[in-house]
Amino acid sequence: MAVRPYWKGYLKLSLVTCPVQMMPATSESEKVRFHTLNRQTQNRVVSHYVDSVTGKEVKEDDEVKGYQRGEDDYIMLEDDELENVALDSTKTIDISTFTPRDSIEWIWLDTPYYLSPNDPVGQEAFSVMRDAMEAQKMVGISRLVISRRERAVMLEPRDKGIVLWTLRFGDEVRDENSYFEAVGNAKADSDMMPLVQQLIKKQTKNWSPKMVADPVQDHLLDLIETKKKALKKPGRGKSRSPSSKPGPSNVINIMDALKKSVAAETRSRK
Numbered sequence: 001m002a003v004r005p006y007w008k009g010y011l012k013l014s015l016v017t018c019p020v021q022m023m024p025a026t027s028e029s030e031k032v033r034f035h036t037l038n039r040q041t042q043n044r045v046v047s048h049y050v051d052s053v054t055g056k057e058v059k060e061d062d063e064v065k066g067y068q069r070g071e072d073d074y075i076m077l078e079d080d081e082l083e084n085v086a087l088d089s090t091k092t093i094d095i096s097t098f099t100p101r102d103s104i105e106w107i108w109l110d111t112p113y114y115l116s117p118n119d120p121v122g123q124e125a126f127s128v129m130r131d132a133m134e135a136q137k138m139v140g141i142s143r144l145v146i147s148r149r150e151r152a153v154m155l156e157p158r159d160k161g162i163v164l165w166t167l168r169f170g171d172e173v174r175d176e177n178s179y180f181e182a183v184g185n186a187k188a189d190s191d192m193m194p195l196v197q198q199l200i201k202k203q204t205k206n207w208s209p210k211m212v213a214d215p216v217q218d219h220l221l222d223l224i225e226t227k228k229k230a231l232k233k234p235g236r237g238k239s240r241s242p243s244s245k246p247g248p249s250n251v252i253n254i255m256d257a258l259k260k261s262v263a264a265e266t267r268s269r270k
Contacts, residue, residue: 007146008118009091013129018122020093022164025112032220093164095129095140095155104139104154108167115155115162130157192255195262202265 005021036045049058066074093115117126133140134157144153144166152167188196205211 005118006113007144009093011115011126011129012092012094013140016125016129017092018125018129019118020115020122020126021118022113022115025114025163030217032217032224090145093142093144093153093155095142097141098133098136098138099141101137101139101156104167107173109154110151110166110168113164113166115164116160126162130160130162133157189255195255195259198262199265202262 003023006024007022009020009022010017011020037043038045049063050056051058065077065079067077068074117123129140133155139157140155142153142155143150144164145151146166152169154165154167156163156165
């Protein structure tokens with residue numbers, strides 16, 4: 001089944017415009033998800049909005065957004081009023097600025113999306129913008145309304161398409177100096193450096209998605225499969241808890257630990 005675009009609109013650079021569509025670059029649909037059940041009836045538990053004072057359930061038609069301006073004092077905003085607060089960036093990604101890709105640090109990148117042409121007629125304009133940025137190692141900076149908030153976004157050429165990254169707001173990024181200032185100024189031991197470099201060299205591998213696989217998800221799936229089979233065999237519904245393994249002991253002598261690490265790594269590769 002085809003995935004529906006997350007957003008449709010226009011990509012614009014000066015007088016050049018083309019229709020585009022945006023798709024999430026990441027997905028959590030493969031995660032194992034659970035429902036909350038009533039243990040007695042095994043029926044699903046559902047949630048409802050309840051009035052915090054009367055305790056009565058609130059009908060959907062009576063739900064309204066409220067902005068708090070004081071204790072128990074709210075300004076109510078209807079859905080049509082919120083929709084009417086329209087900006088040009090609701091439907092148009094107008095590239096206003098270009099900047100070198102390596103000038104934007106990783107910490108500013110938030111959520112990635114894939115941007116592609118939404119009409120064969122617009123492919124040429126899309127390709128020109130994409131290839132021009134790629135040739136000059138530049139990324140475009142624009143703004144886009146997502147979930148009723150205008151976000152700064154970065155457009156990065158990638159293969160045949162463009163990756164659009166939402167950027168974090170300025171007050172969301174904390175100053176690293178306040179966290180690293182307690183780290184001492186001592187230089188690394190010159191005798192230890194070669195040992196660490198050996199470890200790095202021996203343990204270097206090309207990137208693979210397998211490096212970020214989630215074994216907990218696999219164990220959950222195994223557990224669920226065991227439970228399924230147990231339902232077909234009465235009296236065998238209990239699952240064994242995984243055996244606990246002792247944690248690693250604290251390392252006292254770093255040099256000895258490094259030597260042992262290098263030796264162990266060397267033996268494992270023979």
